[in-house]
Amino acid sequence: MPTPATSTAPRDARRIDGPGWSVVEGDAGSVLASLADGSFDLCYLDPPFGTGRTFASAAGGFDDRCSSAAEFGALIRPWIRQIHRVLAAHGSILLHADWRHSHRLRLWLEEVFGEAGFVNHLVWSYGLGGSSPRRFARKHDDILYFAKGPDYHFIPPRVPASSARMKGMLKKATDVLSIPAINNMAHERCGWPTQKPLALLRMLIEACCPPGGRVLDPCMGSGTTLVAAIETGRRAFGVDASPAALEIALTRLTAVESPLSAVG
Ligand SMILES: C[S@@+](CC[C@H](N)C(=O)[O-])C[C@H]1O[C@@H](n2cnc3c(N)ncnc32)[C@H](O)[C@@H]1O
Numbered sequence: 617m618p619t620p621a622t623s624t625a626p627r628d629a630r631r632i633d634g635p636g637w638s639v640v641e642g643d644a645g646s647v648l649a650s651l652a653d654g655s656f657d658l659c660y661l662d663p664p665f666g667t668g669r670t671f672a673s674a675a676g677g678f679d680d681r682c683s684s685a686a687e688f689g690a691l692i693r694p695w696i697r698q699i700h701r702v703l704a705a706h707g708s709i710l711l712h713a714d715w716r717h718s719h720r721l722r723l724w725l726e727e728v729f730g731e732a733g734f735v736n737h738l739v740w741s742y743g744l745g746g747s748s749p750r751r752f753a754r755k756h757d758d759i760l761y762f763a764k765g766p767d768y769h770f771i772p773p774r775v776p777a778s779s780a781r782m783k784g785m786l787k788k789a790t791d792v793l794s795i796p797a798i799n800n801m802a803h804e805r806c807g808w809p810t811q812k813p814l815a816l817l818r819m820l821i822e823a824c825c826p827p828g829g830r831v832l833d834p835c836m837g838s839g840t841t842l843v844a845a846i847e848t849g850r851r852a853f854g855v856d857a858s859p860a861a862l863e864i865a866l867t868r869l870t871a872v873e874s875p876l877s878a879v880g
Pocket of ligand 1: 642643644645662663664665677678808810811812813834835836837838839840841855856857858861
């Protein structure tokens with residue numbers, strides 16, 4: 617199967633290609649600039665959230681040092697412009713954020729994708745975590761879904777119905793995705809501090825990327841997006857600035873079976 621990106625990585629970046637996937641160790645901004653126009657069907661971007669913290673674990677981690685909106689914007693806004701360029705006309709972006717910057721990100725996305733590009737403000741309701749005596753407990757992230765043009769790909773996911781009338785049946789998912797965060801004992805946990813659940817990425821990719829299509833993740837961390845893309849018969853291209861993230865993603869990817877492998 618051809619690798620999904622139709623360009624080379626920048627000279628200082630390390631690139632490894634597998635069956636249907638490629639990973640690059642490098643800066644998202646420079647790698648995005650090296651990718652060809654219109655070469656992806658979907659981009660899922662789960663960047664640092666601007667927490668001002670360092671995320672560390674035995675497996676590795678990263679600095680999320682942007683402590684002001686201005687610093688965060690200076691990092692992310694050029695990425696949004698590049699992502700728009702590398703998406704196909706029917707392509708779309710899913711930008712993962714939290715309460716700190718999701719309101720700004722929606723405006724920054726609108727500047728590039730246009731007001732008409734807005735598709736959904738998804739709420740990922742994850743459940744785990746503590747509570748606070750000072751406010752309602754924060755138990756969700758935001759995923760902003762924008763399309764490059766009107767003919768974007770979307771197949772509504774089906775989830776178990778909750779009403780008594782539809783008990784045991786499936787219904788179309790709403791914009792609130794109730795999927796548990798990965799607990800510390802979960803089999804899929806690989807040690808990367810901000811690892812997202814495969815169930816979330818599988819649902820998003822199956823809904824927003826055509827079968828056989830190309831998925832881009834410029835901040836792939838442990839490679840969850842790429843694993844979900846390959847498992848669901850898509851191709852995937854991931855980037856991360858951290859060598860430790862690349863190693864974790866490689867370990868996960870080499871263990872995944874693609875339904876596409878059999879057809880070459
Ligand atoms: C929120 S984590 C992504 C987690 C991922 N979705 C997963 O499931 O493991 C953000 C990632 O962005 C990476 N990162 C931070 N700055 C970057 C940059 N300039 N270029 C590429 N990756 C970067 C970090 O190393 C980190 O792995």
